[in-house]
Amino acid sequence: MSTRLLVIDDEESICEILKYNLQKEGYQVDTAFSAEEALEMDLTPYDLFIVDIMMERLSGFDFAKRLRNSSATEETPIIFCSALNGEDDTVMGLNIGADDYITKPFKISEMLARVNAVLRRTQIARRAREAAPADEADALEPQIEYQGLRIDPNDKVCYLDGEKISLTKTELEILAFFLRRRNRIYSREEIIRHVWADDVVVTNRTIDTNITRLRKKIGRYGNNIETRLGFGYGFKEKD
Numbered sequence: 473m474s475t476r477l478l479v480i481d482d483e484e485s486i487c488e489i490l491k492y493n494l495q496k497e498g499y500q501v502d503t504a505f506s507a508e509e510a511l512e513m514d515l516t517p518y519d520l521f522i523v524d525i526m527m528e529r530l531s532g533f534d535f536a537k538r539l540r541n542s543s544a545t546e547e548t549p550i551i552f553c554s555a556l557n558g559e560d561d562t563v564m565g566l567n568i569g570a571d572d573y574i575t576k577p578f579k580i581s582e583m584l585a586r587v588n589a590v591l592r593r594t595q596i597a598r599r600a601r602e603a604a605p606a607d608e609a610d611a612l613e614p615q616i617e618y619q620g621l622r623i624d625p626n627d628k629v630c631y632l633d634g635e636k637i638s639l640t641k642t643e644l645e646i647l648a649f650f651l652r653r654r655n656r657i658y659s660r661e662e663i664i665r666h667v668w669a670d671d672v673v674v675t676n677r678t679i680d681t682n683i684t685r686l687r688k689k690i691g692r693y694g695n696n697i698e699t700r701l702g703f704g705y706g707f708k709e710k711d
Contacts, residue, residue, distance in 0.1 A: 481524035507535035525554035567640040650707035657706035
């Protein structure tokens with residue numbers, strides 16, 4: 473069965489260019505000219521969504537949030553393709569759960585490479601899950617705790633003094649990484665390697681922005697996340 477892609481962009485010319493070139497690569501490609509049109513379709517058969525952000529009425533960000541909140545599409549990879557090229561836009565897109573972010577204008581060769589990389593990574597992860605023994609796949613991970621902070625890695629939820637707090641996927645993974653490896657400073661390169669996927673381009677500012685937001689959300693424990701100028705970040709235990 474061929475791999476199915478859905479391109480969602482209000483510029484019909486972009487949809488046609490991507491459809492033509494992706495079909496030449498052997499993909500089965502459908503298009504939608506708005507997020508609303510896409511939501512009227514059966515989205516479950518698709519293996520990847522390529523989504524514009526600045527569309528009328530429902531934006532690409534809002535569309536992606538709906539995908540991530542549906543059990544049928546929560547794991548289907550998303551690539552944002554947008555003229556928005558600010559780092560905050562990229563950070564927001566990745567935090568929503570996108571697997572990659574490409575700015576317009578783009579080179580077709582780069583788009584094809586990114587699509588192939590995201591699909592390859594998704595297929596490797598799927599094969600690993602399928603190959604895992606049933607008891608290993610079903611085993612619950614232990615809670616990650618430090619004083620009044622607790623992360624449930626099974627439900628992907630963080631608690632502060634027993635109250636659930638809202639963290640993005642990236643913020644949760646950064647905090648889990650720090651809590652599992654307390655009292656050591658990690659370089660940005662080490663943080664990127666443990667938190668982000670191999671094919672995602674992450675800048676220093678992306679890391680700094682996520683950690684700034686994380687500090688604010690975890691209350692008094694924000695002071696436990698220490699910065700070492702020229703080196704990186706770490707979570708230090710304090711009395």
